[in-house]
Amino acid sequence: MISLPWSRKKTEYPxxxxxxxxxxxxxxxxxxxxLGLDHLVVANDRVAANPALVxxxxxxxxxxxxVDVVLLDDAAESFMSGAYAKRKSMLVLESPGxxxxxxxxxxxxxxxxxxxxxxxxxxxxxxxxxxLSNWDRMALSEMVSRGVRVTCQDLPSTSPxxxxx
Amino acid sequence: xxxxxxxxxxxxxQSLCEAAISVLGPQEGVTVxxxxxxxxxxxxxxxxxxxxxxxxxxxxxLCGGSPFMACCSLTGLPAQCAVVSGINLPMLLSFLTKRxxxxxxxxxxxxxxxxxxxxxxRPSV
Numbered sequence: 001m002i003s004l005p006w007s008r009k010k011t012e013y014p015x016x017x018x019x020x021x022x023x024x025x026x027x028x029x030x031x032x033x034x035l036g037l038d039h040l041v042v043a044n045d046r047v048a049a050n051p052a053l054v055x056x057x058x059x060x061x062x063x064x065x066x067v068d069v070v071l072l073d074d075a076a077e078s079f080m081s082g083a084y085a086k087r088k089s090m091l092v093l094e095s096p097g098x099x100x101x102x103x104x105x106x107x108x109x110x111x112x113x114x115x116x117x118x119x120x121x122x123x124x125x126x127x128x129x130x131x132l133s134n135w136d137r138m139a140l141s142e143m144v145s146r147g148v149r150v151t152c153q154d155l156p157s158t159s160p161x162x163x164x165x
Numbered sequence: 166x167x168x169x170x171x172x173x174x175x176x177x178x179q180s181l182c183e184a185a186i187s188v189l190g191p192q193e194g195v196t197v198x199x200x201x202x203x204x205x206x207x208x209x210x211x212x213x214x215x216x217x218x219x220x221x222x223x224x225x226x227l228c229g230g231s232p233f234m235a236c237c238s239l240t241g242l243p244a245q246c247a248v249v250s251g252i253n254l255p256m257l258l259s260f261l262t263k264r265x266x267x268x269x270x271x272x273x274x275x276x277x278x279x280x281x282x283x284x285x286x287r288p289s290v
Contacts, residue, residue, distance in 0.1 A: 024229070025227050052237055052238050053238040055237070057234065059237075118203065
């Protein structure tokens with residue numbers, strides 16, 4: 001069964017996901033098939049500068065799915081130009097901090113979906129798949145206070161959990 | 166000797182190893198890792214810890230999965246390594262039976278071919 005926080009309304013694209021593994025099985029198989037996504041955008045400055053990782057990310061998607069790996073600045077521009085709303089796009093970010101940077105660059109974000117943040121030194125467990133540092137909490141809380149609906153959900157079949165800040 | 170590191174989702178690697186041992190008997194130089202609960206950095210740390218100075222074929226299950234992503238972007242490798250995705254039992258058996266006769270590059274290509282050869286469709290049995 002697929003539980004989507006946005007299932008009662010028409011899904012709005014792009015879906016914006018925070019996942020420290022970026023593209024991996026849950027995304028390229030799970031979410032792509034559950035929603036029929038045709039476009040995956042990884043917005044991450046470090047990854048965009050690493051040709052081996054870019055090639056691996058592109059190799060991992062099924063035929064017919066376009067994978068773009070871009071700088072965060074470029075993602076913000078494309079987002080604001082409406083380029084990601086024209087198709088079934090998912091924008092994947094590494095951290096809540098990167099999502100907040102998009103907001104600061106002028107992007108209007110209605111919803112943010114936290115897919116997976118692993119344990120790091122100094123992080124605390126919110127859910128088995130979400131460990132938040134102080135900085136993560138601050139970034140998410142600021143987004144909530146700016147009206148972004150933040151929900152946690154790793155797989156299409158898990159129930160979304162609303163983050164209230 | 167060419168070694169293998171299996172990096173998979175869940176306990177798939179462990180089960181494949183057990184299946185291979187049931188066919189060929191006990192094997193040396195194979196390390197099994199799972200991605201469960203690990204970030205990309207943590208997967209990379211464990212893979213690096215499993216490597217020696219021997220050439221190694223790193224076999225992962227899903228092209229596009231986190232084991233694949235982590236292994237394709239390893240740096241500071243202590244030995245020559247190849248990454249092959251799509252591990253199945255034929256691939257692992259091919260590796261174990263051919264590793265003493267081939268170079269690392271030849272072996273990586275051979276196990277990938279043998280994995281595909283092991284997939285046959287008989288739609289109307």
